[in-house]
Amino acid sequence: MSSFPVPPSGAEMARVAVNNAPPKQEQPVQPEQQQPATRQPVNRPAESELFPGMNKPMPEEVVFEWIAPERPFKKHNRQFFTTIWMIALLLSLIFFFAGQLPLIGVVLAVVFMIYMLFTIPPGNITHKITTYGFRVEGKLYYWEEMGRFWFTKKYGQQLLHIEVGRFPFHLTTLLSEELPEDTMRLILSEILLEETPEPTSYEKMASWLHKKIPIDIES
Numbered sequence: 001m002s003s004f005p006v007p008p009s010g011a012e013m014a015r016v017a018v019n020n021a022p023p024k025q026e027q028p029v030q031p032e033q034q035q036p037a038t039r040q041p042v043n044r045p046a047e048s049e050l051f052p053g054m055n056k057p058m059p060e061e062v063v064f065e066w067i068a069p070e071r072p073f074k075k076h077n078r079q080f081f082t083t084i085w086m087i088a089l090l091l092s093l094i095f096f097f098a099g100q101l102p103l104i105g106v107v108l109a110v111v112f113m114i115y116m117l118f119t120i121p122p123g124n125i126t127h128k129i130t131t132y133g134f135r136v137e138g139k140l141y142y143w144e145e146m147g148r149f150w151f152t153k154k155y156g157q158q159l160l161h162i163e164v165g166r167f168p169f170h171l172t173t174l175l176s177e178e179l180p181e182d183t184m185r186l187i188l189s190e191i192l193l194e195e196t197p198e199p200t201s202y203e204k205m206a207s208w209l210h211k212k213i214p215i216d217i218e219s
Contacts, residue, residue: 064129064187068174069122074155076118084114127173129187134162134171141171149188150196151181160184162192 048054088111095103128135133142147163158181162171175184185194 058131060130060132062128062130064179065126066176066179067124067126068176070125070174071117071122071172072154072157072159072174073122074118080118081115084111136171136173141166143191146192148195148197149192150194151185162188163197 046056048056088107091107092104095101095107125137126135130140133140133144133146135141141162141164145165147165149160149162152159152161158175160171160173160175162173163169164171175181188194
């Protein structure tokens with residue numbers, strides 16, 4: 001008489017399943033997530049309570065201030081003024097024989113102005129760069145009305161040029177030793193574009209005349 005195998009009990013089947021189960025993978029410990037650093041609040045203009053959407057005015061603050069002569073200056077020798085007077089005399093003779101007597105007065109006025117500019121040293125004026133704009137002796141030019149800026153040299157002195165949207169339409173100031181060109185460029189580049197414009201017709205004519213008649217004789 002044949003005997004049939006006895007099926008395993010439920011407990012034995014559970015024990016076998018546990019023994020044959022794949023090893024349980026340990027879950028990696030998640031590091032604690034760092035909280036993002038809180039940003040410092042930006043000092044912005046306070047909003048008006050009476051007029052929603054409008055900001056209260058902020059006081060003007062001086063960023064940099066320096067004192068420099070109002071224009072470049074260099075002492076010239078006697079030969080320079082002799083050349084000026086010879087040119088003025090030649091032009092006056094031409095206008096006299098041409099019957100243009102009023103133009104002789106214009107020539108004499110220009111010569112007198114040149115003599116005053118090159119004999120009397122300029123005075124010092126105060127320049128200020130503020131949060132509002134550029135102040136020259138108290139006269140304020142706002143950032144919104146300024147255009148490009150660039151640098152030149154005259155008589156070995158560093159000059160800063162800025163375009164403005166109102167008269168005189170072009171600011172020219174002398175830099176000081178306390179404010180070199182690199183520092184000024186770093187400040188103005190935050191708001192304005194550094195670019196040298198193309199010379200105007202007047203500047204081209206003055207450059208041509210200077211090459212033909214070099215009256216700027218070194219002292």
